[in-house]
Amino acid sequence: MASDRRNPSRSPTTGRMTAEEAVTATEAVGKDPEMVELEHRHQRFVWPVTVFFLLYYLALPILAGVAPDLMGTKVFGEFTFGYLFALSEFLMAFVVAWVYARWASSRMDPLATDLRQKLHRRQIKEVDG
Amino acid sequence: MSHQTLSLSLFVVFVILTLGITLWASRQTKTAADFYSAGRRITGWQNGVAISGDYMSAASFLGIAGLISLFGYDGFLYSVGWLVAYLTVLLLVAELLRNSGKYTMADVLAYRMRQRPVRSAAALSTVGVSIVYLIAQMVGAGALVKLLLGVQGDAASILAIAGVGILMIVYVTFGGMIGTTWVQIVKAVLLMAGTVLLSFLVLAKFGFSMDKMFADAATASGKGDAFLAPGLRFTNTLELVSLGLALVLGTAGLPHILIRFYTVPTARAARKSVLWAIGIIGGFYILTTFLGFGAAALVGHEAITKADKAGNMAGPLLAQTIGGGEGSFGGDLFLAFIAAVAFATILAVVAGLTITASSSFAHDFYANVLRRGQERDEQAEVRVARITALVIGAIAIVLASFARGQNVAFLVGLAFAVAASANLPTILFSLYWKRFNTNGAVVGILVGLFGSLLLVLIGPNVLGAKGLIKSVEPLFPLENPGIVSIPLGFLAAWLGTVLSREPASEEMYEELRVRALTGLGAEEAEVAPEPESETAPATRPTG
Numbered sequence: 164m165a166s167d168r169r170n171p172s173r174s175p176t177t178g179r180m181t182a183e184e185a186v187t188a189t190e191a192v193g194k195d196p197e198m199v200e201l202e203h204r205h206q207r208f209v210w211p212v213t214v215f216f217l218l219y220y221l222a223l224p225i226l227a228g229v230a231p232d233l234m235g236t237k238v239f240g241e242f243t244f245g246y247l248f249a250l251s252e253f254l255m256a257f258v259v260a261w262v263y264a265r266w267a268s269s270r271m272d273p274l275a276t277d278l279r280q281k282l283h284r285r286q287i288k289e290v291d292g
Numbered sequence: 293m294s295h296q297t298l299s300l301s302l303f304v305v306f307v308i309l310t311l312g313i314t315l316w317a318s319r320q321t322k323t324a325a326d327f328y329s330a331g332r333r334i335t336g337w338q339n340g341v342a343i344s345g346d347y348m349s350a351a352s353f354l355g356i357a358g359l360i361s362l363f364g365y366d367g368f369l370y371s372v373g374w375l376v377a378y379l380t381v382l383l384l385v386a387e388l389l390r391n392s393g394k395y396t397m398a399d400v401l402a403y404r405m406r407q408r409p410v411r412s413a414a415a416l417s418t419v420g421v422s423i424v425y426l427i428a429q430m431v432g433a434g435a436l437v438k439l440l441l442g443v444q445g446d447a448a449s450i451l452a453i454a455g456v457g458i459l460m461i462v463y464v465t466f467g468g469m470i471g472t473t474w475v476q477i478v479k480a481v482l483l484m485a486g487t488v489l490l491s492f493l494v495l496a497k498f499g500f501s502m503d504k505m506f507a508d509a510a511t512a513s514g515k516g517d518a519f520l521a522p523g524l525r526f527t528n529t530l531e532l533v534s535l536g537l538a539l540v541l542g543t544a545g546l547p548h549i550l551i552r553f554y555t556v557p558t559a560r561a562a563r564k565s566v567l568w569a570i571g572i573i574g575g576f577y578i579l580t581t582f583l584g585f586g587a588a589a590l591v592g593h594e595a596i597t598k599a600d601k602a603g604n605m606a607g608p609l610l611a612q613t614i615g616g617g618e619g620s621f622g623g624d625l626f627l628a629f630i631a632a633v634a635f636a637t638i639l640a641v642v643a644g645l646t647i648t649a650s651s652s653f654a655h656d657f658y659a660n661v662l663r664r665g666q667e668r669d670e671q672a673e674v675r676v677a678r679i680t681a682l683v684i685g686a687i688a689i690v691l692a693s694f695a696r697g698q699n700v701a702f703l704v705g706l707a708f709a710v711a712a713s714a715n716l717p718t719i720l721f722s723l724y725w726k727r728f729n730t731n732g733a734v735v736g737i738l739v740g741l742f743g744s745l746l747l748v749l750i751g752p753n754v755l756g757a758k759g760l761i762k763s764v765e766p767l768f769p770l771e772n773p774g775i776v777s778i779p780l781g782f783l784a785a786w787l788g789t790v791l792s793r794e795p796a797s798e799e800m801y802e803e804l805r806v807r808a809l810t811g812l813g814a815e816e817a818e819v820a821p822e823p824e825s826e827t828a829p830a831t832r833p834t835g
Contacts, residue, residue: 192812193802201809209383217540220376224369224536227522228529234365235521241506243520245365252372253574259379260570267387267563275559275810282812 192278201274208266216259223252299440299628306482306636307459310475314463317471324670327468327677328395328651329554334473336561340568343552345476347374347543347569348483348576349425349641350432350604353634355701356577357610358603360584361596364509364519366526367584370701371577373539378573380544382566388723388808390553390562396648397547397715398656401722404800405730407665411656413737417714418547418652420741421707422645423688425548428703429645430456430692433638435604435700440631450693456635457689460642464650465678469555472643479640484576486633490607491579493614494586505582508589519588531770535705538774542708545715548648559811583607590614604700608634642688650680705772706748713777714740717785723808726801728785729794736785743780747773 192198227234227245234245325331334342352374359367393399398414433456434449463471498504510519518524526532543549553562587596587606590613599605608630612618615626654677659665695703717736721728750767754760770776807813 192806192810198806198810202805205809213380213383216376216379220373220540221533221536223372224532225529227366227369227526228532231521231523235517235523237517237520240503241510241520242503243365245521246368249368249372250578252376253578256376256379256570257574260382260567263383264563264567268560271809272560278806278810279812 192282195278195281197274197278197281201271201278204270204274208263208270212259212263216255219255220252223248296440298624299631302628302632303635306632306639310463310478310636310639313474313478314467314471317467317474320470321468324395324674326470327674328655329551330469330473332555332557334555336556336564337568338473338477339552339556339561339565341480341572342473342476342555343549343565343569344572344576345478345480345483345640346548346552346644347573347641348480348637349700349704350429350634350638351701351704352576352580353483353487353637354432354436354604354607355428355704356580357583357587357607358596358600358605359525359701360580361587361591361606361610362593362603363525364513364515364585364588365522366524367701368581369522369526369532369536370539370705371580373536374543375570375574375577377540377543378566378570380541381549382563382570385544385550385719385723386553386562386566387559389550389719390556390559391811392723392804392808393554395551395554395655396652397550397719398652401718401733402656402660403722403804404797405722405733405794408661409730409734411660413734414715414718415652415656415661417710417737417741418656419649419684420745421545421547421711421714422649423684423691424707424710425546425704426642426645426684426688427692427695428700428707429638429642430688431695431703432604432700433635434692435600436608436631436634436638439599439605439608440627453692454689456638456642457685459639460646461682461685463639463643464646464681467643468674469647472640472647473555475643476640479636480572482633482636484572486630487576487579487583490611490614490630491582491586494582494590494610497586497590497614505585505589509585512589512592514593528770530775531772534709534770534775535772536774537778538705538709538712538772541712541716541774541778543711545711545719546708547652547711547715548644550719551648551651552644583610586610586614602700602702646681646684647677649684650677653677653680653684702771706753709748709772709774709777710741710744712774713744713781714738716778717782721785721789723804725789726798728789729792729797731792731794732785732787732789735788736781739784740777740781743784744773744777747777 226248234243234248236244238244238247320331321327323331351370356367356370359370361367389400392403396414397418398411401414402410430453434453437452438449463475467475495502495505498508506520510516513519515524522532526535553565556562556565584606587610591606591609596603596606596609599609608627611630612623612627615624616622654673658676659673714737717740718733721732721736747768747770748754751773752758752766752769752771754766755764756762756766759766768776
């Protein structure tokens with residue numbers, strides 16, 4: 164049972180830690196207030212943004228289906244509302260990606276690095292003590 | 293020199309170049325980690341370019357241009373969906389997956405589950421999705437050769453399909469992930485260069501006025517202003533939303549895209565690679581406007597459908613027209629160049645798909661199911677992966693010979709629906725839902741996989757006036773099953789979970805989250821030598 168459950172590909176990626184050590188270590192980190200905060204921030208950011216971009220995206224096929232006349236309306240020259248709306252989807256994707264990257268590097272990365280370093284210190288202490 | 297000779301020579305140059313890369317890569321490939329994930333030594337931007345090369349397939353280059361040239365606005369919907377899909381990858385999957393897996397998609401799914409059932413199901417869906425996708429690419433290759441050699445017979449396209457199949461087997465079995473990555477990078481650069489050049493020349497033809505291009509395309513199409521509005525290809529809102537959902541959710545369930553994130557050393561590098569990919573892929577898809585509307589205006593509906601019913605040859609024909617038309621030296625040269633780019637495009641994607649399917653079979657099914665994950669012999673595992681590449685290549689050659697004559701973008705759209713239904717629910721639940729368990733994962737994958745395939749089989753592509761069997765009415769009204777099969781996959785994964793209890797999976801959820809969000813353990817992958825391998829160089833510690 165135990166050998167079936169243990170992910171055999173895990174211990175190699177954990178580097179010098181054995182699977183058991185990694186489990187103990189992550190359990191300690193899991194209760195860390197910084198980890199709780201990291202988890203909280205992540206959930207609070209990714210789900211609302213996902214809902215936003217999915218709705219914005221789905222507006223395109225829905226409008227194409229229910230309002231083809233609106234989509235075919237020429238806004239200027241030969242540019243239809245539908246084409247401009249499709250282009251705005253590209254812009255939206257670039258902006259969301261950029262915002263996410265900025266958010267992740269300022270709000271997520273420092274916490275993640277901190278947590279990793281904490282664990283390294285804990286390991287060193289265990290070896291010394 | 294005829295355009296046949298020209299394009300053949302250009303193509304041979306590309307093949308020699310990529311075989312050189314493969315030879316070099318085979319010397320770098322010493323361990324299983326090298327074969328499966330390029331030793332995690334690919335940098336963020338390199339991986340971003342490689343993802344673009346892995347993603348922009350025959351469907352993007354040949355298929356979308358064809359759809360726009362025949363149906364105008366509706367074809368552009370594919371471009372939008374395939375780009376926005378990367379937001380799903382970026383926000384929900386890329387970094388967490390990079391931190392919690394190693395070689396295959398199943399590594400993440402099986403992290404806190406019982407290994408054998410989950411890996412078996414995941415290997416099945418990985419191979420299934422990859423083969424549907426492969427078929428589409430090889431159909432594109434067949435159509436291309438028919439155009440280039442100017443022959444009508446089926447023998448030529450079957451020969452082309454077989455040639456592509458053999459090359460992809462060579463790339464993968466010898467070059468592994470390192471070779472595949474660099475073939476994809478070279479291809480992405482070639483494809484972008486070709487597309488930018490072609491778009492620029494198209495725009496120049498219209499005196500750099502997009503207005504004039506749109507107007508001429510609308511007139512030449514014979515449809516008038518309807519060509520610039522939705523409705524020529526899709527009229528049913530449900531069909532549109534179904535396709536849209538499949539496109540925007542499918543990418544995050546495509547195994548060949550997901551495993552690219554294992555080739556980078558850190559989660560930050562994974563994030564950076566998606567940003568690069570979004571930039572490159574977004575730029576490319578905006579340019580499909582010029583390829584599609586340009587072909588509609590300059591080549592014309594009749595010439596496009598004459599070369600290929602489904603429109604797949606619009607891009608190459610556009611190049612020929614821009615270069616000076618059929619028979620002129622410029623026309624032949626440019627056609628040859630674009631055709632060679634299209635071949636390169638197909639080969640790189642096909643290599644990425646093949647290494648994904650064979651890695652999954654060897655790592656998930658052979659090593660962890662058949663050998664029960666004991667006495668790990670990674671050399672044997674890689675040997676199995678190489679043999680699998682051969683078998684999958686052969687299967688794809690045979691199946692693709694039967695699927696000729698379909699639009700490539702449309703075929704790939706189906707692969708996206710299967711990926712979104714079978715893989716995405718399990719990936720998201722594994723990463724975000726504590727209660728999720730083995731039962732849910734297996735039921736979710738199987739119901740999503742077979743549900744979506746079944747809906748295609750009883751839908752209008754197979755049954756009814758437009759399908760293969762014309763005497764039977766379609767039992768399911770939509771061409772793309774996404775709107776039904778994706779919720780079905782989520783529902784099955786949820787139901788399978790709540791009907792059973794697996795405390796061990798719930799207990800390990802916290803461990804998975806810590807690891808996925810912080811990179812704990814996984815972050816050191818590049819630092820520590822692989823226990824199984826003696827040859828991995830010890831590198832400078834980071835972080």
